Amino acid sequence: MLSLLLIDDDPNQHKILSFYLKKRFGADADFASAQSLDEGLAHLAQQSVDVIFLDNRLPPYTDFTQTVGDIVSASPDSEIYVISAARENVTIELCRSHGIVDMIDKFDLRDVISEGLLG
16 A cells, blocks of 8 residues: 655645545555645654655745755655645755655646556
8 A cells, every 4th residue: 555645835736636646446455644844753653655746845945955855864764745826946966865756746746647657
């Protein structure tokens, strides 16, 4: 079973991704969500996950470079994807230098999953 964690301050993003994952994968995906870095780290302290979707701008931080270090420390084996509505402000090189697999446009996330991101 694939386990996923979304760390994003937008409650609508949680609802949309949860609904889509249930529709697409049913019981084959275990989805959890956190609306803050602290909540995400608490989840990772209790349970490991395969994939983490991390909001680029998770308040009060300015971007993922301020949050990803704690996430990698808490879950070093997870694949981490940054999701952002402002992809033009971040390079893939910057993402990869922080251990990020890829950056996904927040509005394209559903389509990217549908096209095989999660296998």
